[in-house]
Amino acid sequence: MDTYRAILSRRSIRNFRSRRINMKLLRRMVNSARVAPSAANLQPLEYLVVTAKSLCEEVFEHLKWAGYISPEGNPKLGCEPVAYIIMLISKSKVSHSVLKRDESAIRYSFKPDLRDVGAAAENIMLFAQSIGIGSCWLGAVNKIGIKKVFSIPKRMEIDSVIALGYPKMxxxxxxxxxxxxxxxxxxxxxxxxxxxxxxxxxxxxxxx
Ligand SMILES: Cc1cc2nc3c(=O)[nH]c(=O)nc-3n(C[C@H](O)[C@H](O)[C@H](O)COP(=O)(O)O)c2cc1C
The missing domain is CATH 2.20.180.10 (putative fmn-dependent nitroreductase like domains)
Structure with a gap:
């Protein structure tokens, strides 16, 4: 699928088939995010890929779907996402050791730019769309709940969650x-x- 077609055909998908997504493809999604534009090239984002069924079920409990048509827009029973990518903003320290002193100073003096998340998320969703995988980007997320599920450290903030799976709608x-x-x-x-x-x-x- 060419890029323009992927862009135009991508819609948020909220019902998914039970087919699992190959880890190689999930890694490619994160790799697509990795090379997205980043303000001052600070690259503050990290990605938590969730595929284990029990963890997917736990994440699901902390999401809100399709506000305008709730609850009809919720994934139907058995049509829940089969994977998630949790978009994390690293607030400090990460990669610190690989940065030169002046670079780490720059990193501390800037606030992570949320536009980085938009670019990274869109890369993930467009690559997914180009290989037939549906996605929904969710900002209505119980961040405290998800932080607990994965013991996410204080130096990391959850921005949003991308739900993934082969479309069933x-x-x-x-x-x-x-x-x-x-x-x-x-x-x-x-x-x-x-x-x-x-x-x-x-x-x-x-x-x-
Ligand atoms: C920043 C952001 C947050 C969103 N949060 C949610 C959400 O919490 N739950 C949901 O079901 N959809 C969410 N969406 C998806 C939007 O509802 C969807 O993009 C919009 O209705 C347009 O539909 P489309 O993605 O099919 O073009 C979000 C989209 C964006 C860009």
Whole structure:
């Protein structure tokens, strides 16, 4: 699948098949995140890949799905994600030993830029989409709960979670008619309104 097609066809997926995801592919997802743009190239992100069934079940307890259509938008029983990538922001120390003194000073003086997470997450989701794997990026996460599950140290902060699996639902772009709220039809297809290109593109000037 070419990049443009992956970008246009990616939709948030919230029901998944039980098929597991090969670890090699999950490693490639993290590798895609690894090379994403990073403000001042500080690279503050780390990634916790979760595949064990019992741990996936525990993570699931700490997530909130599809706010506009809750609870209908929740994954159905047996259609839960089969893997997660937990997006972690390392607040200090990590890689400290491999940095030169002046570099570590720079690292401490900057706050991690959250835009790094966006770029890394999108790389993960687009690579996943290009190989037929669905994803949903979740910010509505009980971070305290998940921190406990994995004993995540204080120097790391959970930013968000990416749920993964082979899709068991269809989600499609809907015509924008004034509301941003996505909706389910009778067949269970999710319709996601996106603002039209003509309304958001400005070429050379903001006046039309
Ligand atoms: C930062 C961020 C946080 C999100 N958090 C959640 C979430 O907690 N739960 C959820 O079901 N979807 C979440 N989403 C997915 C959005 O609902 C989804 O991207 C949006 O409805 C557009 O649909 P699309 O991804 O299919 O284009 C999040 C998306 C972003 C960018």
């Amino acid at each position: 269809v989600s499609t772009i809907a015509k924008f008619t004034g509301s941003v709220k996505y909706y389910l039809d009778k067949k269970g297809t999710l319709h996601v309104p996106k603002r039209p290109l003509k309304d958001i593109i400005h070429i050379n000037s903001l006046t039309r």
